[in-house]
Amino acid sequence: MKIFALVNQKGGVGKTTTAVNLATAVAATGKKTLLIDLDSQGNATTAFGIAPENRNPNIYDCIIDDVPLNKALIKTEIPGLFVVPATVDLSACDMQMAAKIGREFILRKKLEELRNSNFDFVFIDCPPSLGLLTINALSAAQYTLIPLQCEFYSLEGLSYLLNTIQVVKENLNDKLKIGGLVLTMYDKRNKLTNDVEAEVRQHFSDTLFETYIPRNVKLSEAPSHGKPGIIYDHRSSGAKAYMLLAREFVNRFAN
Numbered sequence: 582m583k584i585f586a587l588v589n590q591k592g593g594v595g596k597t598t599t600a601v602n603l604a605t606a607v608a609a610t611g612k613k614t615l616l617i618d619l620d621s622q623g624n625a626t627t628a629f630g631i632a633p634e635n636r637n638p639n640i641y642d643c644i645i646d647d648v649p650l651n652k653a654l655i656k657t658e659i660p661g662l663f664v665v666p667a668t669v670d671l672s673a674c675d676m677q678m679a680a681k682i683g684r685e686f687i688l689r690k691k692l693e694e695l696r697n698s699n700f701d702f703v704f705i706d707c708p709p710s711l712g713l714l715t716i717n718a719l720s721a722a723q724y725t726l727i728p729l730q731c732e733f734y735s736l737e738g739l740s741y742l743l744n745t746i747q748v749v750k751e752n753l754n755d756k757l758k759i760g761g762l763v764l765t766m767y768d769k770r771n772k773l774t775n776d777v778e779a780e781v782r783q784h785f786s787d788t789l790f791e792t793y794i795p796r797n798v799k800l801s802e803a804p805s806h807g808k809p810g811i812i813y814d815h816r817s818s819g820a821k822a823y824m825l826l827a828r829e830f831v832n833r834f835a836n
Contacts, residue, residue, distance in 0.1 A: 583834055584692060584703040585760055586722035588746075591738045592709035594730040595765030598800055598810065600706035601628040602820070603726075605809040606827030608662035612701040612835075615654070615663045619688075619718055620708040621671035629657050629664055630807025636666040643691050644717075645677055650691045651698065659812070663700075675713040684713060685753055689721035702834070711745050719749040724760030724834075728794075729781065731767050731774040736781070759785075760834070763826065764793040792826040795819060 587600045600616060608614040617640060618625040626636060635655070642648040643665070654663045678684045692703065704726075705718040719725065725746055729735050743759075750757045762785050768774050781789055794800075797819030800810040811820040 582692075582696065582698075582700045582703060583724065584705065584722045585724045585726050586705045586707055586715075586718040587726045587728065588707045588715060588718065588742065589728055589735075589738070590709060590711045590715075590742055590745075591730070591735055594728050594735055595763075595794060596709070596728045597624045597628070597706055599726070599728045599763055599765065599794065599823075600704050601625050601804075601809045602800070602811050602823040603827055603830065604702075604704045605659050605662060605811055606823050607702055607831060608659050609811075609824075610827060610831050611661065612831065613661045613699055615665065615695070615700050615703045617665045617703065617705045618667035619671070619705055619714050620667055621669050621674070622708075623667040623669070623671075624804065625706045626664060626666040627807070628804045628809055629655075631655060631664065631666055633668070636668050639666045639668050639670075641668060641670040641674060644674060644687050650694050659809075671708075671714065678713050678717075685716050685720050688717040692721050711742070716749065716753070719746065719757060720753045722754070723756055724758050726760050727762045728765045729762050729777075730765050731771070731777045733773065733777070736777055759788050761830070762789045764789070767793040767795050790826060790829055792822060792829050794822045794826070797822075 587596050589596050604614050604616040638648045638653045643650050643653055653665045707715045707718045795818050799814040799817035800819035803810040803813035811823050
């Protein structure tokens with residue numbers, strides 16, 4: 582079971598969109614896949630059409646009340662893909678976890694309960710912050726996946742994120758590696774996009790995925806219909822990009 586934390590402290594970079602569509606596309610290749618929604622906004626949960634009244638138990642219950650993780654699994658309409666939902670209760674989670682012993686490792690211990698569940702891949706959609714929930718995800722994961730919007734501010738924030746990842750690696754999880762960077766909201770007509778890509782490729786050529794995700798209205802529309810983008814319109818440029826990314830991802834990590 583390989584665990585990936587999708588992390589970026591900057592919001593609006595396509596992190597949840599990447600988590601939802603990559604998990605869906607990977608499951609479509611025949612890999613048993615789990616997506617854990619660790620964001621109090623619950624957008625990854627909404628993307629699969631899971632209504633608020635159907636989100637119990639959820640990841641908050643697992644972390645705070647020690648509910649077994651397998652009790653919170655929801656089977657999606659995509660064969661082999663399961664979701665652990667989130668609710669707004671997660672917004673208070675950092676404060677409630679602070680007093681717990683071993684607070685940085687709560688999620689790691691919960692994931693150990695799934696070791697015999699035959700999951701190939703686990704994706705954790707982290708909140709857009711570097712708080713205790715994100716630290717838990719980084720402590721539990723073997724790899725990080727970093728969606729990076731093709732804009733200057735995203736590039737500027739990358740150095741802070743990489744520093745946090747290094748601190749976690751040195752103090753909490755020495756197995757943590759950067760699994761890959763994904764360029765999102767890519768517009769090849771934009772000079773800044775090309776400049777950002779060149780900069781990232783220069784410094785992260787060994788981890789940057791070749792596949793980039795273009796700006797695509799269908800990906801934005803899909804959550805309002807309770808479907809991942811690649812299910813909502815599989816012919817759209819965004820859906821095709823995520824299917825290519827999934828193929829590249831599986832080739833990189835399946836063995």
